[in-house]
Amino acid sequence: MKIGYIVGSLSTSSINREVSLAVAGLAPDGVEFVELPYYRLPLYSRDYEADMPEAVLDWKAALDSVDGIIIVTPExxxxxxxxxxxxxxxxxxxxxxxxxxxxxxAIAGAAPGAIGTAVAQQHLRTILAHLNAPTLAQPEVYLSFNRDTFPGGGVVANESTKAFLQRFVDAAVDHIALCTRDHATV
Ligand SMILES: Cc1cc2nc3c(=O)[nH]c(=O)nc-3n(C[C@H](O)[C@H](O)[C@H](O)COP(=O)(O)O)c2cc1C
Known part of the structure; x- marks a missing residue:
C-alpha cells in the first residue's frame, strides 16, 4: 500500500511537517509513505484550464499514484x-x-494552542465530502504541539502520544484498505 501525505504548511520549520514525519515513521510493514508536494502549483484560475500547467499535471498524477492520503494541516x-x-x-x-x-x-493537525486545528479540520472534512473523498472518522487527531513530545527528526518522545498516533496510522491503513477493496468490487 502506498500512502501519500500532504503537509498543509509551506513553512520550512513547520510543526505539521514534523508530525507528518512522525506519522510516516509509524508505517506498518508493507506500507510506504511518500510526500505529495504541491508547492509549485499556480494560484487556481479557470484561465489555466485550456492548457494545464505541468505542475498541475504532476500534482494530479501524484494523487493518482497513491492508494490513499493523510493530510496533516495547520489551522x-x-x-x-x-x-x-x-x-x-x-x-x-x-x-x-x-x-x-x-x-x-485521513486527517491530522497540530497547533501550539489548545484546540489543535479542530476548526480547520471540520472545514477540511466539508471540502473532502464535496469532493467525494471518504474520510476516516476516528480517531480525530488534534495535537497540541510541544517540543518535549516532538523533539525533531520525526521522533515522538511521549509514549502515550506515540501510541495514539500509532492507532491513527493503523486506522488510516484499515480505512484505505477497505475503500480500495470496495473500488475493486464496484
Ligand atoms: C495566518 C495565520 C493564522 C493562524 N490562525 C490560527 C488559528 O486559527 N488557530 C490556531 O490554532 N493557530 C493559528 N495560527 C498559529 C499556527 O497554529 C502556528 O503558526 C503553527 O505553527 C502553524 O503550523 P506550521 O508550523 O505547521 O506552519 C495561525 C498562524 C498564522 C500564520
Whole structure:
C-alpha cells in the first residue's frame, strides 16, 4: 500500500511537517509513505484550464499514484491554509476529472494552542465530502504541539502520544484498505 501525505504548511520549520514525519515513521510493514508536494502549483484560475500547467499535471498524477492520503494541516484563522485549499481546488479540476473522487483520506493537525486545528479540520472534512473523498472518522487527531513530545527528526518522545498516533496510522491503513477493496468490487 502506498500512502501519500500532504503537509498543509509551506513553512520550512513547520510543526505539521514534523508530525507528518512522525506519522510516516509509524508505517506498518508493507506500507510506504511518500510526500505529495504541491508547492509549485499556480494560484487556481479557470484561465489555466485550456492548457494545464505541468505542475498541475504532476500534482494530479501524484494523487493518482497513491492508494490513499493523510493530510496533516495547520489551522489558519479557523480554517485550512490557502495553499492547501488551492491544491485541493486544482485536484478537483478540470470538471469530471476530480483526482480525489473516492480517494480515501485521513486527517491530522497540530497547533501550539489548545484546540489543535479542530476548526480547520471540520472545514477540511466539508471540502473532502464535496469532493467525494471518504474520510476516516476516528480517531480525530488534534495535537497540541510541544517540543518535549516532538523533539525533531520525526521522533515522538511521549509514549502515550506515540501510541495514539500509532492507532491513527493503523486506522488510516484499515480505512484505505477497505475503500480500495470496495473500488475493486464496484
Ligand atoms: C495566518 C495565520 C493564522 C493562524 N490562525 C490560527 C488559528 O486559527 N488557530 C490556531 O490554532 N493557530 C493559528 N495560527 C498559529 C499556527 O497554529 C502556528 O503558526 C503553527 O505553527 C502553524 O503550523 P506550521 O508550523 O505547521 O506552519 C495561525 C498562524 C498564522 C500564520
Amino acid at each position: 489558519y484563522n479557523r480554517s485550512i491554509p490557502g495553499g492547501l485549499k488551492n491544491a485541493l481546488d486544482w485536484a478537483s479540476r478540470p470538471s469530471r476529472h476530480n483526482s480525489l473522487d473516492r480517494k480515501p483520506v
